[in-house]
Amino acid sequence: MGGKKSKPEPAPGFDKPWRNVDWTKKQQLETELRAIRLNHPQLQHLRILLHGPVGAGKSCFINSVQSSLHGELKNMAYEQSYAKKSFTKIYKSYNITNRNSEALPFALNDVMGLEEMTEEGMHSDDVVKAMMGHIREGYKFNPVSPICNDDPFFIREPSLQDKVHCLVSVVPASAISRMDTGIIDKIGEVRSKASSLGIPHVVIMTKVDEVCPLVKNDLTQIYRSRKIHEKMQHCSYKVGPPLKCVFPVCNYHKEIEIDNNKDVLILMALLHIVKSARDYVATVA
Ligand SMILES: Nc1nc2c(ncn2[C@@H]2O[C@H](COP(=O)(O)OP(=O)(O)O)[C@@H](O)[C@H]2O)c(=O)[nH]1
Ligand SMILES: [Mg+2]
Numbered sequence: 001m002g003g004k005k006s007k008p009e010p011a012p013g014f015d016k017p018w019r020n021v022d023w024t025k026k027q028q029l030e031t032e033l034r035a036i037r038l039n040h041p042q043l044q045h046l047r048i049l050l051h052g053p054v055g056a057g058k059s060c061f062i063n064s065v066q067s068s069l070h071g072e073l074k075n076m077a078y079e080q081s082y083a084k085k086s087f088t089k090i091y092k093s094y095n096i097t098n099r100n101s102e103a104l105p106f107a108l109n110d111v112m113g114l115e116e117m118t119e120e121g122m123h124s125d126d127v128v129k130a131m132m133g134h135i136r137e138g139y140k141f142n143p144v145s146p147i148c149n150d151d152p153f154f155i156r157e158p159s160l161q162d163k164v165h166c167l168v169s170v171v172p173a174s175a176i177s178r179m180d181t182g183i184i185d186k187i188g189e190v191r192s193k194a195s196s197l198g199i200p201h202v203v204i205m206t207k208v209d210e211v212c213p214l215v216k217n218d219l220t221q222i223y224r225s226r227k228i229h230e231k232m233q234h235c236s237y238k239v240g241p242p243l244k245c246v247f248p249v250c251n252y253h254k255e256i257e258i259d260n261n262k263d264v265l266i267l268m269a270l271l272h273i274v275k276s277a278r279d280y281v282a283t284v285a
Pocket of ligand 2: 058059060078079110
């Protein structure tokens, strides 16, 4: 009985980080974001669509981006303290500004949580329609039926400005391993449409603090943590994009002060998203 030899546990951290992060480069990231140019007469800003399960941290990510860029905590998108029902039912676009109140050339769009759409309700149809620019801001999502072509919020012939230029799946590190296959399939449907249109797809992995004590204590350990590496691989495998398009972040969720290390991870992810969107727009000009 009990003759099992226990294998020695691998150390929780790699000797060296597997991605390089300069934790002093927050200002440089802000400067790069401000310097993004679209060179496109039809476009005022790039449109980035966030989607993912209820409670993944989509609203929190929008607020975290705005907080990082303002140097103080901001609450523009409504977060909820329990992840039961999706709060976001109205299709809304958040324009992003910096601390000098300059509008940055991108907006983050928030849709309802994926599990709120019923199995028969055309699955991820509304997310795909939003991605293709058919849904006007202010539309109230109906969980049981997707938008109809004669709805006043339906845009028949979307302009490049109405369309989405980068798709972002927001996935919590703490739930990726046991995420419902129904949700994974819905994300997969949206991804395959994005890929057929050439729209880039990025994954934001939130709640890294909930899966690794090393990282919870010190965010600069993020790329030394085996746990985080493993969760990022899960995200890549289950959601689809390669590992280089998966970005771990820790949102502002309980703190009341700005944190340089959170900001660096959030702004690195944002810069990658915005550059992908800009490059996509350049190809469809
Ligand atoms: N620990 C932790 N909690 C988070 C993080 N991001 C979001 N949350 C919490 O997760 C809950 C749901 O977040 P919310 O942004 O409303 O999710 P949404 O449904 O995707 O918009 C809130 O209670 C947040 O405080 C994170 O990075 N770490
Ligand atoms: Mg939300």
